[in-house]
Amino acid sequence: xxxxxxxxxxxxxxSPHLYRALxxxxxxxxxxxxxxxxxxxxxxxxxxxxxxxRMSLPNGNLExxxxxxxxxPPLGAEEFKLLAAHLGNQxxxxxxxxxxxxxxxx
Numbered sequence: 850x851x852x853x854x855x856x857x858x859x860x861x862x863x864s865p866h867l868y869r870a871l872x873x874x875x876x877x878x879x880x881x882x883x884x885x886x887x888x889x890x891x892x893x894x895x896x897x898x899x900x901x902x903r904m905s906l907p908n909g910n911l912e913x914x915x916x917x918x919x920x921x922p923p924l925g926a927e928e929f930k931l932l933a934a935h936l937g938n939q940x941x942x943x944x945x946x947x948x949x950x951x952x953x954x955x
Contacts, residue, residue, distance in 0.1 A: 856936055856950040866946040867896040870932055878923040882946055889933040904933040
């Protein structure tokens with residue numbers, strides 16, 4: 850379980866928005882916030898969906914798809930769900946893609 854994370858918007862312009870996640874100051878991952886489909890996906894550094902993890906924002910359901918990969922995904926389902934839920938909540942609260950989401954847990 851992550852003790853802290855920082856999600857930083859790395860893309861400009863229209864949806865989908867690419868975020869770089871830094872977990873516990875050392876583990877890196879990428880997420881895509883797609884406003885049109887109201888979903889968040891695990892992605893690679895180029896913004897391509899990867900890892901088979903997707904969260905629907907209207908209902909918070911997590912979808913895990915079986916995807917053939919050459920390496921293991923940077924995040925497990927629980928870590929992805931934590932980051933995606935906080936990103937989705939900020940998006941709903943602000944009505945737009947947030948520039949940054951930072952969380953610390955005790």
